[in-house]
Amino acid sequence: MSSKILLKNTNSNVTIEKGELISFLKDNKEYIHQKGNKGWRNSDDEMFPVIGPTAKNNFRVHTKNGDAILDQHGLLRELEYSLVSSDENSAKFIKKYTKNTLVNNSKFPVKSTEENLSWPFDFTFEKFFTLENDVLKIEFIINSDEGMPFMLGYHPAFMLSDTGNETLESGTEKITLKDVYKAGSNAFPVLGTNKITLKNINRNDLEITTKGFNNFMLWTEVDNMLCIEPITQYTSYTDQKFSEENMSLSTGKNSFSVTIKVV
Numbered sequence: 348m349s350s351k352i353l354l355k356n357t358n359s360n361v362t363i364e365k366g367e368l369i370s371f372l373k374d375n376k377e378y379i380h381q382k383g384n385k386g387w388r389n390s391d392d393e394m395f396p397v398i399g400p401t402a403k404n405n406f407r408v409h410t411k412n413g414d415a416i417l418d419q420h421g422l423l424r425e426l427e428y429s430l431v432s433s434d435e436n437s438a439k440f441i442k443k444y445t446k447n448t449l450v451n452n453s454k455f456p457v458k459s460t461e462e463n464l465s466w467p468f469d470f471t472f473e474k475f476f477t478l479e480n481d482v483l484k485i486e487f488i489i490n491s492d493e494g495m496p497f498m499l500g501y502h503p504a505f506m507l508s509d510t511g512n513e514t515l516e517s518g519t520e521k522i523t524l525k526d527v528y529k530a531g532s533n534a535f536p537v538l539g540t541n542k543i544t545l546k547n548i549n550r551n552d553l554e555i556t557t558k559g560f561n562n563f564m565l566w567t568e569v570d571n572m573l574c575i576e577p578i579t580q581y582t583s584y585t586d587q588k589f590s591e592e593n594m595s596l597s598t599g600k601n602s603f604s605v606t607i608k609v610v
Contacts, residue, residue: 352430352438354478359609361478366428366440367391368476368503371483373609376550380504380572387504387572393474393487394420394500396466399582400532401589406460409590410496412446412467417589418454420500422464423472425450436479442472468495483607493599496591499560500578501605508548509571517543517563527565527573533583534564534576543575544610551609559603577605 351369354361362370368391371378380390397408400419408415428440444450449463456462470491477484487499507513507524515522517537527535537543543563545553555563560577567573579595595601 359481386569391503395423396497398500404589487603495597496594511570534566537563554608
């Protein structure tokens with residue numbers, strides 16, 4: 348699968364490439380970080396079935412089905428999406444994994460000691476884009492055995508003005524880019540909320556709302572982009588062990604969503 352999928356609405360265009368959101372244009376203004384620009388090599392990604400740096404756990408995650416070998420943010424990002432369906436306003440993609448299948452780790456050997464990753468459960472992971480009334484909704488559906496442990500995070504990157512002056516608001520909390528820089532690789536936590544607003548400088552503000560996540564973390568190292576990441580759990584700043592005791596348990600089918608609205 349190499350072709351790009353284009354979704355169109357009254358004043359908005361969304362471009363998806365191999366399941367990755369690479370452009371969201373509203374009134375001809377771009378809101379998604381462009382690959383090739385400084386900051387990050389991607390424009391969106393998913394973190395599953397764990398979030399955070401597993402190196403502190405010797406890359407092992409303890410489960411009822413035995414120890415899994417996972418690198419930072421899991422192994423889903425190493426799998427390729429297949430296109431299920433698409434039309435002018437929507438597109439659906441899927442990834443499938445068979446338990447204990449070895450997956451090449453792209454971080455090896457430069458950034459990791461683990462050449463292959465594995466997970467002791469079957470799962471399918473669906474990603475469904477819908478553009479309606481110029482609002483982009485992204486749904487995630489995880490099908491697995493009931494009781495499978497997991498964490499889920501969505502990792503989109505948004506374009507900034509490159510001035511360093513953008514701020515964010517969540518309830519009464521106000522956050523600056525300097526706050527995000529200080530958090531470093533741990534990412535800045537915004538916990539117990541399903542809504543955050545990016546106050547832009549040279550384009551309209553963005554309102555991001557979620558269902559099923561209830562937390563965000565923020566990361567960047569540059570002034571021209573910011574990752575606003577809905578997460579089910581925040582694992583940095585803790586000595587938390589990566590084991591199913593600290594993870595959510597699947598009901599067999601779990602659904603989550605992220606809505607991006609230009610305001």
